[in-house]
Amino acid sequence: MENTSNKYQNIPGWGVDSDPNDNPNYPIKNYNGDDHQRLDWTRPPLQPVTVEILESVEQARMPAVFGTKLPPSGVSGMLRRYAFKYDESEYGHWLNLLLADRINVVEGILHDLSHFRIPNIFAEKGMKADWKYNRKELVTKIIVATAVTTAIVFWLKKKDGKSA
Amino acid sequence: MLAMNYRGPFRVRAQQKPMPEIEHPEDVIVKVERACICGSDLHIYHGLVPDTRVGTTFGHEFIGEVVEKGADVNKLKIGDRILVPFNISCGRCAFCKQGLYSNCHESNPEATAAGGIFGYSHTCGGFDGGQAEYARVPYAEVGPMVIPPDIHPDDAVLLTDVFPTGYQAAEMGGIKKGDTVVVFGAGPIGIMAARCAWFFGAARVIVIDRIEYRLEFARNFSHCEAYNFESLEDPVLFIKKTTGYFGADVCIDAVGCEAAGSALQWITGRVLMMQAGSATALHWAINSVKKGGIVSIVGVYGPTDNLVPIGNVVNKGITIRADQCSVKRLLPKLIHHIREGYIEPRQIISHHIPLKEVSDAYHIFSAKLDNCIKTVLIP
Numbered sequence: 001m002e003n004t005s006n007k008y009q010n011i012p013g014w015g016v017d018s019d020p021n022d023n024p025n026y027p028i029k030n031y032n033g034d035d036h037q038r039l040d041w042t043r044p045p046l047q048p049v050t051v052e053i054l055e056s057v058e059q060a061r062m063p064a065v066f067g068t069k070l071p072p073s074g075v076s077g078m079l080r081r082y083a084f085k086y087d088e089s090e091y092g093h094w095l096n097l098l099l100a101d102r103i104n105v106v107e108g109i110l111h112d113l114s115h116f117r118i119p120n121i122f123a124e125k126g127m128k129a130d131w132k133y134n135r136k137e138l139v140t141k142i143i144v145a146t147a148v149t150t151a152i153v154f155w156l157k158k159k160d161g162k163s164a
Numbered sequence: 165m166l167a168m169n170y171r172g173p174f175r176v177r178a179q180q181k182p183m184p185e186i187e188h189p190e191d192v193i194v195k196v197e198r199a200c201i202c203g204s205d206l207h208i209y210h211g212l213v214p215d216t217r218v219g220t221t222f223g224h225e226f227i228g229e230v231v232e233k234g235a236d237v238n239k240l241k242i243g244d245r246i247l248v249p250f251n252i253s254c255g256r257c258a259f260c261k262q263g264l265y266s267n268c269h270e271s272n273p274e275a276t277a278a279g280g281i282f283g284y285s286h287t288c289g290g291f292d293g294g295q296a297e298y299a300r301v302p303y304a305e306v307g308p309m310v311i312p313p314d315i316h317p318d319d320a321v322l323l324t325d326v327f328p329t330g331y332q333a334a335e336m337g338g339i340k341k342g343d344t345v346v347v348f349g350a351g352p353i354g355i356m357a358a359r360c361a362w363f364f365g366a367a368r369v370i371v372i373d374r375i376e377y378r379l380e381f382a383r384n385f386s387h388c389e390a391y392n393f394e395s396l397e398d399p400v401l402f403i404k405k406t407t408g409y410f411g412a413d414v415c416i417d418a419v420g421c422e423a424a425g426s427a428l429q430w431i432t433g434r435v436l437m438m439q440a441g442s443a444t445a446l447h448w449a450i451n452s453v454k455k456g457g458i459v460s461i462v463g464v465y466g467p468t469d470n471l472v473p474i475g476n477v478v479n480k481g482i483t484i485r486a487d488q489c490s491v492k493r494l495l496p497k498l499i500h501h502i503r504e505g506y507i508e509p510r511q512i513i514s515h516h517i518p519l520k521e522v523s524d525a526y527h528i529f530s531a532k533l534d535n536c537i538k539t540v541l542i543p
C-alpha cells in the first residue's frame with residue numbers, strides 16, 4: 001500500500017540531507033583534476049619489503065604500505081605465485097587463487113597436527129552455539145547422519161555376506 | 165596475544181599469535197576495545213573471496229587505544245582512543261585526495277581493483293584485522309579519528325563501517341524528496357540504509373528479506389515497511405504493483421554475493437562457483453527500479469563475473485552507482501547526526517561476545533541464530 005499520509009516527516013532526521021540542488025558526481029568525490037596527473041603524487045614513506053609479497057601485474061609499483069603476515073608458502077604458495085602471473089582480469093588469476101585457498105586448508109590441518117594439535121573442527125564450526133540456539137536442527141542432523149551411516153554399514157555387511 | 169584465526173571455510177578459532185609490530189613510520193598499534201563481525205566477514209568466512217590464507221585474522225570494524233606509534237605519528241598520542249575506518253587510505257594519492265578513501269592506491273599490492281582493508285584477505289592487501297587483542301593500523305593519522313568523549317563506544321565501532329556504509333548506500337541512490345526506496349537485505353547494512361533513506365527525504369521505504377525477526381527489527385528501527393520475499397510470489401512484480409506499476413525510484417542492494425531466492429543463481433554462484441557468488445538481489449533491484457532509476461550497490465561481490473540482466477540496465481536507462489564506503493569522508497556528518505539524536509546506531513547491536521568464543525560468534529551471525537542482527541567481539 002502506498003503511504004499517503006505524511007507521517008514519515010516525523011521520523012527523526014527526515015529530510016535533513018535532502019537538497020534538490022545537490023546532485024553529486026559519481027562516484028562521490030571532490031573532483032580536482034588530479035586524475036590527469038596519473039600516479040604522480042607525493043608518496044608516503046615506503047614500508048620496507050621484508051617478506052615475499054605477491055604483486056598484481058597491473059600495479060606499476062609497490063604501494064607504500066601492505067600486510068606482511070602469511071607470505072605464500074608450501075604447495076598453495078607455489079600456486080599463488082603462478083596465479084599472480086595472470087592479470088586481475090583473467091580467470092587464471094582468481095581460480096588458481098581459490099584452488100590455492102582450498103589446498104591451504106589441508107596445509108593448515110597438517111600444520112596443526114605437526115604441532116601436536118588436533119583441530120577441533122566441531123568447535124571451530126561453532127557447534128556449541130548450535131547446541132544452545134539451534135538444538136532441534138542439530139539433533140535432526142545427527143539423527144539423519146547416524147541413520148544414513150548405519151544403513152550404509154548394514155548394506156555393505158549384507159553385500160559382504162552374500163559374496164562370501 | 166589472542167586473535168581470531170581463520171582455518172578454512174566455516175572454521176575459525178581464537179588462538180595465540182605474535183604481537184603486531186610497527187612496520188611503517190605512520191603506523192600505530194592499538195589495543196582493541198571492540199571489534200564487530202560484518203556481513204562482509206561472512207563472505208571470507210564462507211571461503212568465497214580468493215586469496216584468503218589460513219591463519220588470517222579477520223576484523224575491519226574496530227576501535228581501540230593507541231599503545232605504540234611510529235616515528236612519523238605526531239598528532240595521535242599514546243592512550244588516545246581511536247575509531248578505525250575499515251579502509252586503509254594514504255590521504256595522498258589521486259583517489260584519496262578526491263575523497264575516494266576506499267579506493268586508495270597506496271595500500272594494496274595484490275589487487276588494483278580494491279584498496280587495502282583490514283583483515284580482508286590478501287586480495288585486499290594481506291593486513292591482519294582487529295578481531296584480536298592488538299592490531300597494526302597503517303596511516304594512523306589519515307583514516308582514524310580520536311573518539312569524541314560524548315560518543316558511546318558501541319556507536320563508535322559502528323562508525324567504522326555499518327553506519328557510513330548504510331548512509332552511503334542511500335546517498336548513492338540520489339534519493340529525491342518523495343521517492344520510494346526499496347532496500348534488498350535486512351542485515352545491519354540494509355537496516356541502516358533504510359533508516360538513512362529518510363534523511364534524504366524519502367516518502368516510502370520498503371525492505372525485502374526472508375528472515376522474519378530481521379524484517380520485524382527493520383520495521384521498528386528503520387520505520388519502514390518490510391516484506392518477506394518467500395511469501396511474495398515474485399518480489400519484482402510485487403514492487404511494480406505496489407508502486408502503481410511504475411517501479412521504485414531507487415533500489416539498494418544490501419545483500420551481495422550470497423543472496424538467496426533463486427536456485428539457478430545459488431547453484432551456479434555458491435555451489436559450483438561458476439560466477440562470483442549469487443546475484444539474485446542485484447537482479448531483482450535492476451528489474452524493479454523504474455525507467456531512468458538508480459540502483460545503488462553496496463553488497464559485496466567477488467572479483468570475477470556475475471549473472472545480472474545488463475540488457476535491462478540499457479533498455480531502462482538505469483544508473484548504477486556503487487563503491488566500498490568512503491568512511492572517513494562521512495564521519496563528521498554522521499557524528500553530527502548521532503549528536504542531533506537523528507539516529508542511535510548501537511540499537512542494532514544484538515550480541516556482545518568475548519573474543520575467545522569467536523567460533524560460536526561467527527556461527528551465530530552466519531546462521532542467523534538467537535535473533536542475531538549485529539555482533540560485537542570483546543577481546
Ligand SMILES: NC(=O)c1ccc[n+]([C@@H]2O[C@H](COP(=O)([O-])OP(=O)(O)OC[C@H]3O[C@@H](n4cnc5c(N)ncnc54)[C@H](O)[C@@H]3O)[C@@H](O)[C@H]2O)c1
Pocket residue numbers: 202203204205206207325326329348349350351352353354372373374375378393418419420421422423424425444445461462463464465487488489
Ligand atoms: N560496500 C561496502 O562498503 C560494504 C560495507 C559493509 C558491508 N558490505 C556488504 O553489504 C552486504 C550486507 O552486509 P550485512 O552485514 O548486512 O550482511 P548480512 O549477511 O547480515 O545481511 C544480508 C541479508 O540479506 C538477506 N538476503 C539474502 N538473500 C536476499 C535476497 N535475495 N533479497 C533480499 N535479502 C536477501 C539475508 O537474509 C540477510 O538478512 C554484504 O555483502 C557485505 O559484504 C559492503
Ligand SMILES: [Zn+2]
Pocket residue numbers: 202203204205224225250325326
Ligand atoms: Zn564491515
Ligand SMILES: [Zn+2]
Pocket residue numbers: 253254255256257258259260261267268269270
Ligand atoms: Zn590513497
